[in-house]
Amino acid sequence: MLLSPARSSPQGSVQSHGLHPFDPMGTILLTHPKDYLTTLDLPMYQFTQVRLHLTGPMIPYIHGGRSLVPIPARDAHRVEFSWNAHTRRLRERGQGASIRPAESYTEGMIIDLCHVDMWVKTEEVASKMMFLHLLLLFAPKNARGEKEHGVRDWGIVCPDCEEAITHYASDEDWYGRYYHHRLHSLCKKQ
Numbered sequence: 001m002l003l004s005p006a007r008s009s010p011q012g013s014v015q016s017h018g019l020h021p022f023d024p025m026g027t028i029l030l031t032h033p034k035d036y037l038t039t040l041d042l043p044m045y046q047f048t049q050v051r052l053h054l055t056g057p058m059i060p061y062i063h064g065g066r067s068l069v070p071i072p073a074r075d076a077h078r079v080e081f082s083w084n085a086h087t088r089r090l091r092e093r094g095q096g097a098s099i100r101p102a103e104s105y106t107e108g109m110i111i112d113l114c115h116v117d118m119w120v121k122t123e124e125v126a127s128k129m130m131f132l133h134l135l136l137l138f139a140p141k142n143a144r145g146e147k148e149h150g151v152r153d154w155g156i157v158c159p160d161c162e163e164a165i166t167h168y169a170s171d172e173d174w175y176g177r178y179y180h181h182r183l184h185s186l187c188k189k190q
Contacts (some may be wrong), residue, residue, distance in 0.1 A: 027134060029119040030080055039121075046123050048175070049083065049157035051164050052116040052135055056149035059113035059140060078116060078138045085115035113140065114149065122175075131174035160189035 033039040033047045059072065063083050074173065086136045116138045125131045132151065155164030156178040165178040173179070181187070 007035040010014040025117040027121050028081075029121070029123070030084065033119055033121075044159065045120060048120045048122045048178075049159075050118050050120050052090075052118070052138055053152045053154065054113065054114040054116070054139055054149040057154040060110050061113050061150070063109045063111050072140070076111065078140075081116040081138065082111055082113045084117040088117055089115060111132065114172050125174070126173075128174040134170065158182065158187060163187070 029036065029039065029047070033042065033044065039047070049061075061079060061082065063079065063086075119130075120134070124132065135151050135154060139151070151169055153166050153168050154177060155166050157164050158178070158181060164182075165181045167174060167177050171177065
């Protein structure tokens, strides 16, 4: 099934330990924080580049084109994040069985919505539970409204060596492997 965009809808927020509302959609950025006037003057250590990989079957989407089946409005907010992941994966790995170069199909390009690249404002994420909640916003729902895709893993990109440090839901902390990488100077480029 190929999907195409529909109008997006605002997402709700959840409470974070009673301190202030946690707005997950206000915690993520589509591109580098220096691309936004609101975050231009903030120090870079407040942001983390995250690469999410969802479980489940490939979700093909026609980016910039038309499709027979429209994407549900509740999932439309995440399309550009997947486009970023598609172009990065193609640039890094080249063409392969799971990554295809942009194909013209009904005047668009087929991408997989199971991959998402984003920037996270780290100070807003107080716990692993909040981080997983944030990631699950990118998991599409099936026709009955149930999740058919879950979080497979996520990579946190080291700002020094640009390696994505892979994490899993079974890890104790959402950033533990990344923290170990930085603390013990495991960077390939220093």
